[in-house]
Amino acid sequence: MKKILLGNEAIVQGALEAGVEFVSAYPGTxxxxxxxxxxxxxxxxxxxxxxxxxxxxxxxxAIGASFSGLKCLVVMKNFGLNVASDALxxxxxxxxxxxxxxxxxxxxxxxxxxxxxxNSRVFAYLAHIPILEPSDAQEAKDFIKFGFExxxxxxxxxxxxxxxxxAHQRMPVEIARSEKRKAKNLKGRFIKDVKKFVTMPxxxxxxxxxxxxxxxxxxxxxxxxxxxxxxxxxxxxxxGVIASGVSYLYVMEALKELKxxxxxxxxGFFYPLPEKKIKNFIQNLKKVLIVExxxxxxxxxxxxxxxxxxxxxxxxxxDFLPIIGELNSEKVISALVGITGKxxxxxxxxxxxxxxxxxxxxxxxxxxxxxxxxxxxAPKGTIFGGDIGCYMLAGFPPHNIQDYLLCMGSSVGIxxxxxxxxxxxxxxxxxxxxxxHAGIPALINTVFNKSNPxxxxxxxxxxxxxGHQPHPGVGKTGMGEATKEIKIENIVRACGIxxxxxxxxxxxxxxxxxxxxxxxxxxxxxxxxxxMCAYWAKKIKK
Amino acid sequence: xxxxxxxxxxxxxxxxxxxLTIIIAEAALIEGYDVKTSELHGLSQxxxxxxxxxxxxxxxxxPLVSFGKADLIIGLEVSETLRNIxxxxxETNILANEYQLVYPGSLRAEEIVKRLKFLFKRRxxxxxxxxxxxxxxxxxxxxxxxxLSYAAYKKLIPIKPSSFLEAILKIVPEKYLELNKxxxxxxxx
Numbered sequence: 190m191k192k193i194l195l196g197n198e199a200i201v202q203g204a205l206e207a208g209v210e211f212v213s214a215y216p217g218t219x220x221x222x223x224x225x226x227x228x229x230x231x232x233x234x235x236x237x238x239x240x241x242x243x244x245x246x247x248x249x250x251a252i253g254a255s256f257s258g259l260k261c262l263v264v265m266k267n268f269g270l271n272v273a274s275d276a277l278x279x280x281x282x283x284x285x286x287x288x289x290x291x292x293x294x295x296x297x298x299x300x301x302x303x304x305x306x307x308n309s310r311v312f313a314y315l316a317h318i319p320i321l322e323p324s325d326a327q328e329a330k331d332f333i334k335f336g337f338e339x340x341x342x343x344x345x346x347x348x349x350x351x352x353x354x355x356a357h358q359r360m361p362v363e364i365a366r367s368e369k370r371k372a373k374n375l376k377g378r379f380i381k382d383v384k385k386f387v388t389m390p391x392x393x394x395x396x397x398x399x400x401x402x403x404x405x406x407x408x409x410x411x412x413x414x415x416x417x418x419x420x421x422x423x424x425x426x427x428x429g430v431i432a433s434g435v436s437y438l439y440v441m442e443a444l445k446e447l448k449x450x451x452x453x454x455x456x457g458f459f460y461p462l463p464e465k466k467i468k469n470f471i472q473n474l475k476k477v478l479i480v481e482x483x484x485x486x487x488x489x490x491x492x493x494x495x496x497x498x499x500x501x502x503x504x505x506x507x508d509f510l511p512i513i514g515e516l517n518s519e520k521v522i523s524a525l526v527g528i529t530g531k532x533x534x535x536x537x538x539x540x541x542x543x544x545x546x547x548x549x550x551x552x553x554x555x556x557x558x559x560x561x562x563x564x565x566x567a568p569k570g571t572i573f574g575g576d577i578g579c580y581m582l583a584g585f586p587p588h589n590i591q592d593y594l595l596c597m598g599s600s601v602g603i604x605x606x607x608x609x610x611x612x613x614x615x616x617x618x619x620x621x622x623x624x625x626h627a628g629i630p631a632l633i634n635t636v637f638n639k640s641n642p643x644x645x646x647x648x649x650x651x652x653x654x655x656g657h658q659p660h661p662g663v664g665k666t667g668m669g670e671a672t673k674e675i676k677i678e679n680i681v682r683a684c685g686i687x688x689x690x691x692x693x694x695x696x697x698x699x700x701x702x703x704x705x706x707x708x709x710x711x712x713x714x715x716x717x718x719x720x721m722c723a724y725w726a727k728k729i730k731k
Numbered sequence: 732x733x734x735x736x737x738x739x740x741x742x743x744x745x746x747x748x749x750x751l752t753i754i755i756a757e758a759a760l761i762e763g764y765d766v767k768t769s770e771l772h773g774l775s776q777x778x779x780x781x782x783x784x785x786x787x788x789x790x791x792x793x794p795l796v797s798f799g800k801a802d803l804i805i806g807l808e809v810s811e812t813l814r815n816i817x818x819x820x821x822e823t824n825i826l827a828n829e830y831q832l833v834y835p836g837s838l839r840a841e842e843i844v845k846r847l848k849f850l851f852k853r854r855x856x857x858x859x860x861x862x863x864x865x866x867x868x869x870x871x872x873x874x875x876x877x878x879l880s881y882a883a884y885k886k887l888i889p890i891k892p893s894s895f896l897e898a899i900l901k902i903v904p905e906k907y908l909e910l911n912k913x914x915x916x917x918x919x920x
């Protein structure tokens with residue numbers, strides 16, 4: 190049976206078909222729908238699901254479940270993997286007990302990513318973790334299942350790396366006949382095994398050796414895997430293409446458009462690479478084009494392999510394709526035309542330069558009121574620190590109050606540094622979910638190391654930007670169960686901060702006078718501006 | 732192999748583009764086509780410019796429509812219709828909702844319509860779908876469905892109206908089904 194699925198829906202389907210038992214996530218576009226769906230279906234499917242406090246904690250939760258024998262899926266966007274990386278590296282050393290797949294969603298062109306255009310494939314080299322790259326929704330489903338198989342067979346975690354155009358692509362996907370999952374007893378068992386689970390020296394170096402050996406075994410497996418497939422094509426041209434992920438689709442479309450018949454090697458494995466297969470492919474070619482998005486990791490690998498097997502091979506890649514921004518079939522067409530000299534008439538395009546329609550805060554958004562008051566209450570020259578959430582829109586017109594923006598929790602950490610370095614006034618904005626995610630250690634640092642920024646927690650009672658996921662301050666888990674509601678103001682006070690006020694931003698006067706008062710304090714002060722997200726309030730009323 | 736049929740839908744966040752995209756994809760699947768779509772989610776969509784891509788045919792590779800390669804551009808708002816004409820070539824049909832959501836720096840609606848008429852002449856189908864839906868059904872939000880029905884009956888999309896209705900039945904939640912069916916029937920006239 191075929192059903193039209195979004196890439197992310199296909200990932201859920203694949204994980205269910207593989208028999209996943211434990212799922213943890215932190216929301217982030219373009220990965221968020223995976224967690225949202227598990228939140229809805231976990232109970233009926235007999236799966237445990239949680240939105241964790243942050244990605245590192247999500248991965249650690251899954252590591253614990255894997256050590257106890259459960260089959261685990263962890264879901265995050267690219268920046269989440271940076272946060273989780275501290276746990277990721279040793280997890281590759283210990284390996285898994287219950288098989289584990291980590292979905293990491295990259296976002297070339299930064300459609301929904303503020304902080305950097307990250308290429309998460311580099312973690313393969315850092316952590317020695319297998320990385321699979323699907324190109325469409327069907328493959329997203331199939332590769333998740335492959336991922337669990339590899340993890341099961343080699344006792345190693347596996348990353349499934351998607352990009353926006355895979356995660357948010359829809360297509361008909363073959364669904365395994367709905368075999369009702371048997372209600373399972375989700376209890377695993379942690380069986381002590383110091384040799385496997387403790388990464389202390391000198392054992393840690395033995396573990397590294399075991400890991401590297403494992404990777405070579407997986408490379409052998411990858412050589413035979415159908416994930417790396419050789420397409421037909423005229424070999425007489427002595428020109429071939431190597432592609433991975435969504436780039437493969439652009440290559441196939443470009444070849445069709447140009448009526449070119451070239452052999453294409455599609456790599457489903459980014460790491461470890463099937464080196465023999467690549468060598469066989471390039472052995473008799475004169476030219477090869479590597480089509481991959483962002484940094485040229487594959488291109489570098491192929492250049493090294495070519496030196497050994499075909500030193501005269503011309504390896505093209507980033508000399509014809511951009512290193513910044515996502516690819517598309519037009520860009521691949523222009524690369525192929527550049528290399529082959531084939532004639533191609535570009536379509537005539539009408540282009541207009543219209544002024545940009547910026548995204549904006551929803552009608553009734555409580556942040557609108559905070560922004561307006563900030564502009565009024567803060568003296569001229571006040572620095573505004575931004576963080577990750579809907580309040581990033583403070584940086585767009587008509588607000589234009591955001592003087593720096595880097596990563597989760599950094600508004601507070603950086604505010605401390607600026608306070609130490611200058612005499613300037615500073616207000617750091619941070620959302621509720623972001624506060625729990627990475628704001629607390631930075632807040633403690635302002636007290637520990639005696640600075641005095643004003644921090645405004647923009648508490649709209651939900652993780653709004655990514656589609657309204659619960660967080661520790663909401664009183665509900667990812668599966669909708671009631672849980673203890675952790676109060677932000679209690680955490681703030683427990684950190685030793687005395688200047689704390691919880692204010693509903695519709696109370697304009699109170700917020701205004703408190704901002705003025707707190708800006709003159711000698712110690713850190715915190716305002717929790719609490720009012721529910723207007724969109725969310727409407728949604729839960731329905 | 733026949734050429735794929737390429738559609739770009741443009742509008743602003745909150746106008747129901749994604750539902751419309753899913754309905755078209757589903758109808759294409761019902762008719763036995765291969766189909767792919769692409770969309771974006773997240774903060775940049777909140778009230779900002781939004782576009783989705785749909786391609787169907789014997790075999791679809793890339794989910795993205797190339798510039799100058801759309802067979803049909805559906806615009807749910809006039810500024811956003813004009814913004815996306817770089818997907819058009821000399822044969823593209825433009826189906827535009829005569830409806831404007833003004834933003835700082837936007838052109839006047841009359842000016843936009845003038846430009847669209849000049850560029851596309853008889854290939855421009857300018858329909859006051861929002862106005863009609865508001866007047867007849869009391870709901871502006873189904874204007875996309877109205878336009879889809881118009882496209883189907885005027886054969887601007889090579890998919891039968893009955894397949895779209897079947898897709899609507901499958902996709903739209905029970906609560907809003909009657910309204911959507913009414914909007915679809917309305918454009919038949």
